[in-house]
Structures are given as C-alpha cells and as structure tokens.
Amino acid sequence: MIYKFYQQRIFPHLLNQVMKTPSMMQARAELLRKVHGSALEIGFGTGLNLPFYQVEQLIALEPNADIYQLAQKNVLNTPFHVQHIQASAEKLPFADNSLDNIVSTWTMCSIAHLEQALAEIHRVLKPEGTLHLVEHVQYHDNEKLKKLQNILTPVQKVIADGCHLNRNIELYLSNANFKFLEKYYFDAEELPKVGRRMFMARVQKV
Numbered sequence: 512m513i514y515k516f517y518q519q520r521i522f523p524h525l526l527n528q529v530m531k532t533p534s535m536m537q538a539r540a541e542l543l544r545k546v547h548g549s550a551l552e553i554g555f556g557t558g559l560n561l562p563f564y565q566v567e568q569l570i571a572l573e574p575n576a577d578i579y580q581l582a583q584k585n586v587l588n589t590p591f592h593v594q595h596i597q598a599s600a601e602k603l604p605f606a607d608n609s610l611d612n613i614v615s616t617w618t619m620c621s622i623a624h625l626e627q628a629l630a631e632i633h634r635v636l637k638p639e640g641t642l643h644l645v646e647h648v649q650y651h652d653n654e655k656l657k658k659l660q661n662i663l664t665p666v667q668k669v670i671a672d673g674c675h676l677n678r679n680i681e682l683y684l685s686n687a688n689f690k691f692l693e694k695y696y697f698d699a700e701e702l703p704k705v706g707r708r709m710f711m712a713r714v715q716k717v
C-alpha cells in the first residue's frame with residue numbers, strides 16, 4: 512500500500528527531478544542532435560528529451576501512465592507531433608523493418624527483459640535505421656565500484672522502479688547483433704559514483 516503510493520505519487524516526481532542534471536541534459540542534446548525525421552523513444556518518461564528533438568514526428572512509448580502524466584503538458588507545447596503509446600519495449604507494436612530512429616535515454620537499465628526488448632528493437636528497425644542511446648552502465652575499469660553496483664542493484668531496483676546499476680549495455684548490444692557507428696564512455700561528475708559511468712552509442716543492425 513505504502514509502496515504503491517510511493518510508486519504512483521512520489522517516484523514519478525523524483526524521476527522528473529533527478530534525470531535533469533547538467534551533464535544529463537548536455538548528453539540528451541548531444542544524442543538528439545543527429546536524430547531527424549521520425550523517431551520512436553522507448554521509456555519516454557516525463558518528456559525531458561522534448562526540447563532537444565528536431566524531428567517531424569515522435570512516438571513516445573511509455574508503459575507507466577503515472578510517469579507519462581507528468582509529460583503531458585510539455586507534449587502539448589512541442590512544434591512536432593507526439594503520439595503516446597502505452598506499451599513495453601519487450602513487445603513493440605510495429606511492423607518488421609519499419610522505423611528509421613529509435614531513442615533510449617536511461618531506459619535500458621529499467622527494462623525487465625532487456626534481451627527481449629533488444630530483439631524487438633532489432634526487428635522493427637529498418638536495415639539502415641539507427642538506435643541512439645545514452646545509458647548509465649556497469650564500470651569495466653574499477654572492480655570496487657563494479658562490486659558496489661552489484662551489491663546495491665537489488666535495493667536500487669526497489670526504490671527506482673526496476674533500475675539496474677550494473678548492466679553492461681555495450682555487451683547486451685553486441686549480443687543482440689548490433690554494430691557500433693559511434694560509442695564512448697563518460698562520467699557524469701555531479702552524480703554519485705555508483706551511477707556515474709555513462710555509455711553513449713549509435714548502433715545499427717549487423
């Protein structure tokens with residue numbers, strides 16, 4: 512009961528605040544600079560990417576209605592068309608090879624069945640389509656922090672709606688048959704060390 516209240520009434524507002532640190536907003540701008548035409552964003556959240564899009568059409572896929580509610584006002588003020596779809600990335604309601612761009616910003620940490628979601632993204636992307644992503648990830652060069660990420664992930668999942676601190680997103684993408692057009696790691700200095708390591712990439716189907 513209390514947990515449900517937290518998830519529905521408190522967590523969406525927390526999310527809306529913590530996801531807009533200066534380096535996260537800078538990363539959003541950098542990622543979306545190269546997204547044109549039409550795009551699908553998975554895990555649209557509270558719409559914090561909206562100011563950075565230069566698209567004509569956006570499909571905002573967000574399964575959590577309590578979270579999407581906070582995006583609605585911003586959606587109304589966008590100069591392009593936004594269509595909300597309440598669905599999960601594990602089962603994308605699109606035809607094979609049909610989408611030009613898919614965007615994920617700090618969503619892959621929270622998807623319960625990430626392999627399945629990546630298989631779906633692979634299925635619906637056009638052969639020349641691009642998945643653009645920025646995610647917080649597992650450390651690969653600091654054993655102490657990597658261990659801490661493993662220890663804290665079960666707690667993080669409870670307080671942050673299923674978020675894993677310890678996912679190796681680069682490996683997930685390689686295993687899902689994507690090739691990298693661009694990739695780099697950086698640290699979001701203003702965040703706690705355990706969630707600071709970021710991975711930005713643009714990938715296409717092999």
Ligand SMILES: C[S@@+](CC[C@H](N)C(=O)[O-])C[C@H]1O[C@@H](n2cnc3c(N)ncnc32)[C@H](O)[C@@H]1O
Pocket residue numbers: 526530553554555556557558559560572573574575578598599600601615616617618621622623624674
């Ligand atoms: C940490 S938030 C990030 C929100 C937003 N992408 C941003 O950059 O601010 C993770 C988001 O992923 C969504 N999410 C969780 N599981 C999902 C799934 N299986 N498919 C699609 N989105 C999912 C959550 O509802 C939440 O909006």
